Amino acid sequence: MNYDLEMEKQIENLDKKKNKLLLHACCAPCSSAVLERISKYFDITILYYNPNITDEDEYQKRLHEIEHFVKTLNTKNIKVLRGRYNPKEFFDMAKGLEKEKERGKRCYKCYELRLKETAKVAEELNFDYFTTTLSISPYKNSTWLNEIGTKLDKEYTSTYLYADFKKKNGYKRSIELSKNFNLYRQDYCGCIYSKKERELIKLEHIS
Numbered sequence: 001m002n003y004d005l006e007m008e009k010q011i012e013n014l015d016k017k018k019n020k021l022l023l024h025a026c027c028a029p030c031s032s033a034v035l036e037r038i039s040k041y042f043d044i045t046i047l048y049y050n051p052n053i054t055d056e057d058e059y060q061k062r063l064h065e066i067e068h069f070v071k072t073l074n075t076k077n078i079k080v081l082r083g084r085y086n087p088k089e090f091f092d093m094a095k096g097l098e099k100e101k102e103r104g105k106r107c108y109k110c111y112e113l114r115l116k117e118t119a120k121v122a123e124e125l126n127f128d129y130f131t132t133t134l135s136i137s138p139y140k141n142s143t144w145l146n147e148i149g150t151k152l153d154k155e156y157t158s159t160y161l162y163a164d165f166k167k168k169n170g171y172k173r174s175i176e177l178s179k180n181f182n183l184y185r186q187d188y189c190g191c192i193y194s195k196k197e198r199e200l201i202k203l204e205h206i207s
Contacts, residue, residue, distance in 0.1 A: 003135070003146045004167035010159075011041050018043045018077065021161065022125070024118040024132035026050055027062045028069040029185050032177035033170050034133045039078055042129065046070065049083025049117050051090040052110050053190030059085060065184045072181060083117065090191065102194050108144050110191070115148050122158035129161045136165035136174055139189075 153160035
């Protein structure tokens with residue numbers, strides 16, 4: 001399925017009123033191109049819920065960066081909602097999957113953890129739609145993300161907005177906007193397992 005095309009169909013069929021979208025986001029760079037593309041169609045609240053970012057300093061740095069970025073945009077229809085921060089939720093989910101490579105089963109469960117919380121909060125706060133910025137990354141499996149979102153759409157009252165934000169040069173645009181706004185970028189998802197894997201790759205390149 002072309003999830004980018006499916007999103008465009010959903011947008012075409014929106015009511016004329018501004019629909020409320022809860023947008024899960026992992027960082028400011030990934031949010032940048034997504035907000036540029038869809039903020040004209042929705043009143044957006046960014047949900048920063050990322051217990052996978054297991055280093056608290058890194059977690060706070062990304063949170064403050066996304067809040068600063070939204071403030072810089074100076075628009076009334078984009079806000080940030082701080083989710084709870086409890087890395088234990090991630091470690092409990094990852095039990096038995098610690099040795100999985102990035103993009104494996106652990107990542108699927110992590111997508112599910114964060115998207116389920118997004119769907120739950122969207123229902124509690126009466127959002128019309130929910131989705132995530134994660135699909136903008138070439139390292140994230142868009143098919144998995146959309147399969148999880150579709151499943152949650154049936155379990156919760158808010159509608160899942162299909163997305164493959166890397167389409168139409170979304171990832172490239174996020175890099176451009178990051179440079180324009182001088183945004184802090186990172187080269188791993190946030191979890192300790194991903195960080196260790198990236199550090200090993202760097203060491204291999206050096207040697």
